[in-house]
Amino acid sequence: MLNHLDHPDMPRALQHMLARSQPNAHAATMPRRSFLKLAGVSGLALGAFPHLALAQGASADSALKPTQQPSAFVQIAPNGEVTVTINRLEFGQGVQTALPMILAEELDADWSLVRSRHGSSDPAYVDPMWGIHLTGGSNSIKHSFTQYRELGARARAMLLSAAATRWHVDVATLRTQSGTVIGPGGLKLGYGELAEAAMALPVPEKVVLKDPKDFRLIGQPTNRLDAKAKSSGRQDFGIDTHLPGQLTAVVAHPPVFGARIASLDDSAARAIKGVKAVLRVPLDRGAEGVAVVADGYWPAKLGRDALKVQWDSAKLEKVDSEKQLAQYRELAKQPGPRQFDADMAPLATAPKRIDAEFIFPYLAHAPMEPLNCTVQLSEGKADLWIGTQFPGVDGAAAARVLGLKPEQVSMHVQMAGGGFGRRAVGSSDYVVEACEIAKAARGAGLNVPVRMVWSREDDIKGGYYRPMHLHRARIGFDARGRVLAWDHVLVGQSITAGTPFEGGMVKNGIDATAVEGMRDPYALPMRLTVHHPKVNVPVLWWRSVGSTHTAFVMETLIDEIARATKQDPVAYRLALFGDKHPRHRAALQLAVDKSGYGKKRLPAGRAWGVAVHESFESVVAYVVEASAKKGTPVLHRVTAGVHCNLVVNPRTVEAQVQGAALMGLSMCLPGAAITLKDGEVQQSNFGDFAVPRITDMPEVAVHTVPSADPPTGMGEPGLPPLAPAFANAIAKLTGKPVRQLPFNLA
Structure with a gap:
C-alpha cells in the first residue's frame, strides 16, 4: 500500500490527507441514472458494469488493480458512443473533459461521440497514487494522466483483439482510427460492433502508449463536454x-x-x-x-x-475580530516553534531595513451552489x-x-x-x-x-473558513538587495490540528499547510517562527491554501526590496533565481515578453505589477497593469506565464487561470473579509461579503510554457500571485506598500 506520509510529491496543502482514514473497500454500485441509461441500450457494452472491474481486479490471474480495469471506466454503446467515468468531482475545473480526452487519446475514439459521467465511492475510483477518494490538491490530471492513458490503451487493445478474432487475422495487421478498427483489404468495424466481444477478453496488463508526437487530442484546445448544458441552464447539480x-x-x-x-x-x-x-x-x-x-x-x-x-x-469562546487581532499581535512577540532558523545577528548591522506587518482576514468559500x-x-x-x-x-x-x-x-x-x-x-x-x-x-x-x-446565508455563516493570519517581518539587506537576515513570524490557526490528520501534518507544532510557499524559491537566510492559537472558529483549506497569504507576503516584500535598492523587480527576481529555478524563470520571462513589460508605454496613472509563485508543482507568473482612482484600486490587464508541464487542454488551463485570477482579485476588494463580533459572523450574503462583479474583471491573457514533461496541477496555482502583483503595482503608484487584504489605501 502507498505510504501517504512519505510520498514526496504530494501537494503540501493536502499531503497526508486521510492516510489513516481510508474507507473499507466494498462492492461497486451504479448510480441510478447510469443504470437507466444502460438499460435503454440494447446489447452489451465495454464497461457497462463497473462491478466487473472489481471482480477482475480480485482474480488470481490478474495483477491489475480496480483502478486499472477498463470495465469501470469505459462504456461503449452499440452506436459507438463512448462514455468515460471520471474518478473526480467536476465542480468547475474541467476534469469532466480533460480526463476523457486523455483516455480517448489512447483509445483512438471519435471525440464527437465521447461523453462523461461521475464515478462513486467504489474502490475503482480512488486516486491511484493516494489510494483514497479525493478531488483536491490540484491532482486530478497529475495523478490520473498515466492511469487514464493506460485505461484507454487497454480498451483499445481488447477491441483490436476482438476484431482480429472475428476476421481471423493477425492483430498486428490492424489499426484504429476515430472509433473504428481498420483491417487488411478495407475491412472496418466500429467500436460499438466489437464492444460485446471485447468485453469477454482478458485485460492486458502491459500496453504500449502513444508517442506524444502522435497525440491528436491531448494538447488541442477543446470545448468542454459540460459547456452546452451549463451555458443553457440545463445542467443538474x-x-x-x-x-x-x-x-x-x-x-x-x-x-x-x-x-x-x-x-x-x-x-x-x-x-x-x-x-x-x-x-x-x-x-x-x-x-x-x-x-x-x-x-x-x-x-x-x-x-x-x-x-x-x-x-x-x-x-463558549465568543470571538471578536478586533480583539483577536490584538491577541495575535501580542502572540507574535512571543517565542515559538521554528520552521527555519537562520542566524539573525546580521539584522543589527544591516545597512537597510524593512519592518512590516501583514493582516489577512477569514475568508468564506462561498461557491455558487450552497x-x-x-x-x-x-x-x-x-x-x-x-x-x-x-x-x-x-x-x-x-x-x-x-x-x-x-x-x-x-x-x-x-x-x-x-x-x-x-x-x-x-x-x-x-x-x-x-x-x-x-x-x-x-x-x-x-x-x-x-x-x-443550506441557504446562501447558511453557507457564508456556516464556518470552515480560510484562517485569519498575521505576519510580521524584519528584513536586513544591503544596497545591492542582498538579504542578510529575514526574521519572520506567522500567527494563524492550524487547519489540521485536532483532526485525524494532525499526526501527519503537524511537525514540531507547525502545520505544513500554514507555511507552504514561505521562502521558496528564494535562497534567503530566514528565521520563521509559527504560532497556532486555538480559536472557536472552524477553519479549512481555501483554494491554494497557505499560498493565499504566503505568496502575498513573499512577493510584495521581494518587490519592496527591489524598489528600495532601485532595481527592476523582474531583473531582481531573475537574479535571485539564478540557474536553480528554470521553470520560475521561464514562466516569468514569458509573462514579461507577452505583456510588453519594459517596452510598452502605459497610459498615465497606470503602473506595472509583477509576482511569481509556485504551488502544487505549477508555476504562475503575472504581469499586471493597475491604477488607483480616488483611493480605489483598479486592475486593468493581467498577463499570465504558466509552467504546468504538458498541457492536456489549453482551454481548461486558460479558464482555470482566469477564474483563479478573479478569485485572487476577490481577496483585494473592499468587503472581502469575514469578521466576527461577540462570537457571531457579521456577514451573511454577497451584499456584505463582496465578490468581484463583471465590471471588476480585467483583461486576462494566458500563455503556457511548452513542455513534454508529465502534467502538474492547475486548479489552484493561478490564484496566489494575483494579489501581490496587483499590490506591487499599487505600491509603485502610491509609494506605499500594501500590507493588508483586502486593500486599504486610506
Missing part, C-alpha cells in the same frame, strides 16, 4: 436532486459555533402549510440545531423563520446524492451516523457548482448533518428521501 416523495430540510444553526438549544418553541413553524416535521438534531463541533422538514424549500424556510429558539453559548445533500434510507441501506470532493470519507461518515457498514452506503456523486475546498471536510460536517436529519425524519415516520439545503 446536487441541489437539483429530485426523487419520488422527496422532502426538503433546512436547519436553524446556532449563531455562535458550538452553541446548543436552551429552549425551543416550534408551534408557529409546525402550523405553516407544507411543514412535515420540526426536529432537534446534533450538529458539527458539539452544537445542536433545529431542522424543519417540508414539502419544498420555501415552506421549510418559512418554518425556520417562525422558530423561536434560545441558544446556550455561555461556556452546500446540500440528499439522503434516502431503506432497510439496511442508504443512498446519498451529493457533489463531494470526498465520496469515500463522506460515505464512511454517513455509515457511522446511520449505524451502517460503509458498503451499505452508496454515494451518487453529482455535479457541483463550485467548492474551493469546502466540499472536502475531514469532519464531513454537512453530510453528517444531512444524515442526522434523515435518521430523525425516519424516526418521526417520514420514510422518504430528504434533501438538506
Whole structure:
C-alpha cells in the first residue's frame, strides 16, 4: 500500500490527507441514472458494469488493480458512443473533459461521440497514487494522466483483439482510427460492433502508449463536454436532486459555533402549510440545531423563520475580530516553534531595513451552489446524492451516523457548482448533518428521501473558513538587495490540528499547510517562527491554501526590496533565481515578453505589477497593469506565464487561470473579509461579503510554457500571485506598500 506520509510529491496543502482514514473497500454500485441509461441500450457494452472491474481486479490471474480495469471506466454503446467515468468531482475545473480526452487519446475514439459521467465511492475510483477518494490538491490530471492513458490503451487493445478474432487475422495487421478498427483489404468495424466481444477478453496488463508526437487530442484546445448544458441552464447539480416523495430540510444553526438549544418553541413553524416535521438534531463541533422538514424549500424556510429558539453559548469562546487581532499581535512577540532558523545577528548591522506587518482576514468559500445533500434510507441501506470532493470519507461518515457498514452506503456523486475546498471536510460536517436529519425524519415516520439545503446565508455563516493570519517581518539587506537576515513570524490557526490528520501534518507544532510557499524559491537566510492559537472558529483549506497569504507576503516584500535598492523587480527576481529555478524563470520571462513589460508605454496613472509563485508543482507568473482612482484600486490587464508541464487542454488551463485570477482579485476588494463580533459572523450574503462583479474583471491573457514533461496541477496555482502583483503595482503608484487584504489605501 502507498505510504501517504512519505510520498514526496504530494501537494503540501493536502499531503497526508486521510492516510489513516481510508474507507473499507466494498462492492461497486451504479448510480441510478447510469443504470437507466444502460438499460435503454440494447446489447452489451465495454464497461457497462463497473462491478466487473472489481471482480477482475480480485482474480488470481490478474495483477491489475480496480483502478486499472477498463470495465469501470469505459462504456461503449452499440452506436459507438463512448462514455468515460471520471474518478473526480467536476465542480468547475474541467476534469469532466480533460480526463476523457486523455483516455480517448489512447483509445483512438471519435471525440464527437465521447461523453462523461461521475464515478462513486467504489474502490475503482480512488486516486491511484493516494489510494483514497479525493478531488483536491490540484491532482486530478497529475495523478490520473498515466492511469487514464493506460485505461484507454487497454480498451483499445481488447477491441483490436476482438476484431482480429472475428476476421481471423493477425492483430498486428490492424489499426484504429476515430472509433473504428481498420483491417487488411478495407475491412472496418466500429467500436460499438466489437464492444460485446471485447468485453469477454482478458485485460492486458502491459500496453504500449502513444508517442506524444502522435497525440491528436491531448494538447488541442477543446470545448468542454459540460459547456452546452451549463451555458443553457440545463445542467443538474446536487441541489437539483429530485426523487419520488422527496422532502426538503433546512436547519436553524446556532449563531455562535458550538452553541446548543436552551429552549425551543416550534408551534408557529409546525402550523405553516407544507411543514412535515420540526426536529432537534446534533450538529458539527458539539452544537445542536433545529431542522424543519417540508414539502419544498420555501415552506421549510418559512418554518425556520417562525422558530423561536434560545441558544446556550455561555461556556463558549465568543470571538471578536478586533480583539483577536490584538491577541495575535501580542502572540507574535512571543517565542515559538521554528520552521527555519537562520542566524539573525546580521539584522543589527544591516545597512537597510524593512519592518512590516501583514493582516489577512477569514475568508468564506462561498461557491455558487450552497452546500446540500440528499439522503434516502431503506432497510439496511442508504443512498446519498451529493457533489463531494470526498465520496469515500463522506460515505464512511454517513455509515457511522446511520449505524451502517460503509458498503451499505452508496454515494451518487453529482455535479457541483463550485467548492474551493469546502466540499472536502475531514469532519464531513454537512453530510453528517444531512444524515442526522434523515435518521430523525425516519424516526418521526417520514420514510422518504430528504434533501438538506443550506441557504446562501447558511453557507457564508456556516464556518470552515480560510484562517485569519498575521505576519510580521524584519528584513536586513544591503544596497545591492542582498538579504542578510529575514526574521519572520506567522500567527494563524492550524487547519489540521485536532483532526485525524494532525499526526501527519503537524511537525514540531507547525502545520505544513500554514507555511507552504514561505521562502521558496528564494535562497534567503530566514528565521520563521509559527504560532497556532486555538480559536472557536472552524477553519479549512481555501483554494491554494497557505499560498493565499504566503505568496502575498513573499512577493510584495521581494518587490519592496527591489524598489528600495532601485532595481527592476523582474531583473531582481531573475537574479535571485539564478540557474536553480528554470521553470520560475521561464514562466516569468514569458509573462514579461507577452505583456510588453519594459517596452510598452502605459497610459498615465497606470503602473506595472509583477509576482511569481509556485504551488502544487505549477508555476504562475503575472504581469499586471493597475491604477488607483480616488483611493480605489483598479486592475486593468493581467498577463499570465504558466509552467504546468504538458498541457492536456489549453482551454481548461486558460479558464482555470482566469477564474483563479478573479478569485485572487476577490481577496483585494473592499468587503472581502469575514469578521466576527461577540462570537457571531457579521456577514451573511454577497451584499456584505463582496465578490468581484463583471465590471471588476480585467483583461486576462494566458500563455503556457511548452513542455513534454508529465502534467502538474492547475486548479489552484493561478490564484496566489494575483494579489501581490496587483499590490506591487499599487505600491509603485502610491509609494506605499500594501500590507493588508483586502486593500486599504486610506
